[in-house]
Amino acid sequence: MSVEQKSVDAIRILSTEAIQRAKSGHPGICLGAAPIAYEVYAKHLNFSFRNPKWDNRDRFVLSAGHGSAMLYTLLHLFGYDVTKEDLINFRQLGSRTPGHPEYGKTAGVETSTGPLGQGLANAVGFAVAEAHLAALFNRPEYPVVDHYTYVLTGDGCLEEGIGYEACSFAGTQKLGKLILLYDCNDVTIEGNMKNTFSEDVATRFLAQGWQVLRVNDANNLYTLNNALERAKAETERPTVIICKSVIGYGSPLAGSADSHGAPIGEENLAATKENLNWECEPFEVPDEVRQHCLAIAEERSKKENEWNEMFDRYERAYPDLAEQYKTFMSGMQPDWEKVKAELPAFDKPEATRSCGGKILNAIAKVMPNIMSGSADLAPSCKTEILGQEYFSPEHREGCNIHFGIREHAMAAICNGIQLHGGLKAVCSTFFSFTDYMKGSIRMTALMNIPVLYVMTHDSIGVGEDGPTHQPMEQLISLRSIPNINVYRPCDGGETMAAFKCAFTDSCPSVIVETRQNLPAYEHAEQDAERGAYVLSDCNGKPDVLLIGTGSEIEVCMNAKNLLARDGIKAKVVSMVSIEKFEQQDEEYRDGVIDRDVKARVCVEAASHYSWYRYSRDFGEVVAMRGFGVSGPAKQLFEYFGFTAENVANAAKRSIENVKLNRFSH
């Protein structure tokens, strides 16, 4: 048996052993797709195992993330910092080998995958970033950015809508250095794939502008290699290689859905070893295999040395460009003084989406490594970088992106762009359509990477388009995702603070903006950056706190004036970002929201669920409790009670609640 075949079998056996030991995992794909993954790593992937973050490495994405054990075994064999112990600890609490690949936990894992289709769209993002950076930095004889992106999927990723969206985008964009390996085993959890997915996948990809190649037997390394060579040679179109494989190959469960999602059992594992003539102890690798794989890894890492030498020459030939490249790759920060110099004063009524557009453009002038796209709503969301091209096959230097009407893929592609390194990804759509991209936003949060989401048309303020387009529960839906900072600014100044945080923090941010004009308020610049602050204080101890966000700040300010007429002192707190506020120290928080002022009104034209932690026992929550309706926006604010009168009355009720020791809800 060739050492190559033995290496493939090593991947099969070690991953199946890890799954068996964990009593949990997905052996089917590990046994079936091992030769595909092996061939990529052994013959094609440029990587540097000692420096897994080498800028110009080829990216490999296991979109079928349930095959994690296979990926960990590959990384183990090819010299990455994934030890035998790590494989033994597969899926254990605190291990570096979690159930699905997790970005940041394991050397060589490029992105977190598991929810199907995400990794595929991330890979498209890697390819976008590569093409864009190549256009900006490469010069004749200096291919500084020049790598392929490989992605391995099962049929799951291709059945998911996000998969079609991502591939349609990739085809339109002619991302020639993207190579999709489709592990086609004709089996799904519910049985025969044809029951659910009878599509002609080859024709589908042709329709989407891809090169389509077939490998009729995934165990044939020679034809796999040929296909990969042809894929790399085709630079005008992305390539899909449809690899016919057998799920659970080598085991008694081969070809059966039973091999998919549970360990195959000790007996079947023993039989598999016998079938594959495997004689090693558990988690042991034959010396021959180990040497073979490490020799490949050593050989391949010379690519990094060559690249380093080339970059030295590049630095001498193009010192400014090389400097800029390094600035891009180190994670740029805008010079805020320069940004402000580009901006008008925000002292007139204006929609926060309009303010946001100006701010983003001012930032882009001093920070050229932004890529900003929209799901066909750039004119409404104001996220186009003016005067710059749109990224396209003809304009790879373009930093704007037409994502098309593909919200889900948009967010996942942005995850890929951000993960690639060198770029800051920004994307936008209507806030209501957050729902379409929730699956990908969650991945942004889980990976904790600083993608910026600009979501406009933020409430019933949308008006006539009606309840489908009026967000309601979207704010709480995002606030409840860990790691993300959500901002709902009330004016241009707060919008500026939100952008500043979003470009400074290392976590994801969502800035939620209005369609309609809002008044401008006076407030100190840093205050809003702390998440919440006293926008309008009163003389002495307040009788009541009015806490609001965004467009409802105006309502709170007017309510304060109404209350003053009745001799009631109200203090208005603008809660730009609950997350940011909760990160402040207790002293600051107590200074903004007085613990001992129990009369409170929280006001937000969105789900009430965000507010009980601040309204407390005696406070009132003026919020939405049902869907919006179609009608002119101004009428809707009245209809749903977002008026100064209603808030002032709520304040009086809350004051009364405190007096009577009466719970408010």
Added chain:
Amino acid sequence: MSVEQKSVDAIRILSTEAIQRAKSGHPGICLGAAPIAYEVYAKHLNFSFRNPKWDNRDRFVLSAGHGSAMLYTLLHLFGYDVTKEDLINFRQLGSRTPGHPEYGKTAGVETSTGPLGQGLANAVGFAVAEAHLAALFNRPEYPVVDHYTYVLTGDGCLEEGIGYEACSFAGTQKLGKLILLYDCNDVTIEGNMKNTFSEDVATRFLAQGWQVLRVNDANNLYTLNNALERAKAETERPTVIICKSVIGYGSPLAGSADSHGAPIGEENLAATKENLNWECEPFEVPDEVRQHCLAIAEERSKKENEWNEMFDRYERAYPDLAEQYKTFMSGMQPDWEKVKAELPAFDKPEATRSCGGKILNAIAKVMPNIMSGSADLAPSCKTEILGQEYFSPEHREGCNIHFGIREHAMAAICNGIQLHGGLKAVCSTFFSFTDYMKGSIRMTALMNIPVLYVMTHDSIGVGEDGPTHQPMEQLISLRSIPNINVYRPCDGGETMAAFKCAFTDSCPSVIVETRQNLPAYEHAEQDAERGAYVLSDCNGKPDVLLIGTGSEIEVCMNAKNLLARDGIKAKVVSMVSIEKFEQQDEEYRDGVIDRDVKARVCVEAASHYSWYRYSRDFGEVVAMRGFGVSGPAKQLFEYFGFTAENVANAAKRSIENVKLNRFSH
């Protein structure tokens, strides 16, 4: 000019006038696609304007919901209860003609549309329901259920992932009576469609198993009619008719994205009228057009009379079947005594997903109008109706559905099945993947229709699969959607209560179930149906309330015992469904959660945001504040503090908080 052409122009002009008057709306599609919609209504659609809910009507879905004005004008012309006043009140607060079509607000509107791709997937659901009911009820010479489903989309619906998913499913299922009219105008909001969507749509649909027809000029009614005839003649495959149209046709903005999303302006409207030789007063229709359309409507409504006569004969020939048909269509309710007779006692430790599977199967035995499907996870979610076929081209009678790995389309197809009438739609996947279907679940909620979502693998209890597969913020995300009742039962008895409510209530329900075994508790049957109840009381006034859900009830019960050792009296409240509980009267609610017991602990292995309204000023919230991790489930519950010890300590802290008048958060 022919009366047909004048009728088409009437649709164009009246809808543009309505938009102009509302100062809001989307004229582009109304002007461009008017002939397509006209041809369907005038020559093909079987409808009965006096009885828009006639069972056997053809369904027409405007998936491009932003063309609402066009739909309202069509309904107006063809005799439905949509008046001139309604058109004048387009997009006004309280009108019957909201910004996007809303189910239940307007006669003849089959489903709410707006978010792109939803209507297309609903249409697939209509076609599934038709095929299934036809298989159950039709007999030779008695085509009781026999109608087409027409759906009109722009490119938006086809760019969205849900659109591909739905069409892939429709192709696999060979839904021959589904006809998609693709209004292809090559323009999107950001400009030329080719920038974002260069796909060969015809080839794509061929790959998905559809018949593909083309109409090169959407203004040619003759070729449109021919295409529709051919579409109806093809019963083995769904048909897409690619209709080349001109956005904003007839106006000076024709062909431009500027005509898409805003009124064209008075001047352009005047020019459009001139271009189309239109001479009527605003919102007036030429007599000739009115008579022509009403004559068609009258003629067409004879179809209902014919159907009624046929059904009379059917009733005589097949009295039992006819009776069952009527039972189906009137919205069946299971006989709960019979259901219970089918069920084992739930008195041993069992996963609620397993209980749910048994309950659903017991219900299905007495209520045969369920269609139950899963996104390739039926074996895990336990939602297969055992002993029944899967719906397929060969087994239209099958009540199980292989939805494939297409969560978003699954939910929207279920919306269509439910809206069709005659069936109860149930679907399932892992709770974490709620995120992929949020867009469609929101539509279920907005339409307030009783689709049942069974979501399993509900928390960190998922274990080794890790944070991508461990829901966290999904509970609050669903609870914050209006109209939906969310249930998280703690054992088989509560699961039964949840199913009973889900099959009784007219609103949507989500039942969230565990992967892992949970103990069985004793509790009265009706209690859980009220949303929350006292699972375990104490002697006299409690010192502390322990409020939990699902798997954390066990933790609360153990904590109660621990506290008892320290002489602390705890009362355990099981909050199966917050929504259901909040619907109870104040007396009941106060009986369950004592107002004056301020020491409280709320326990749920999910986002803390659900609980501040119950924990109040002095209570503690034991919940998740970040993502889960990969590891064995039992270890994770300990790791994240869901232990009796931790809850007991929280209880003591809360008691102390009350004493010291110290806020807990």
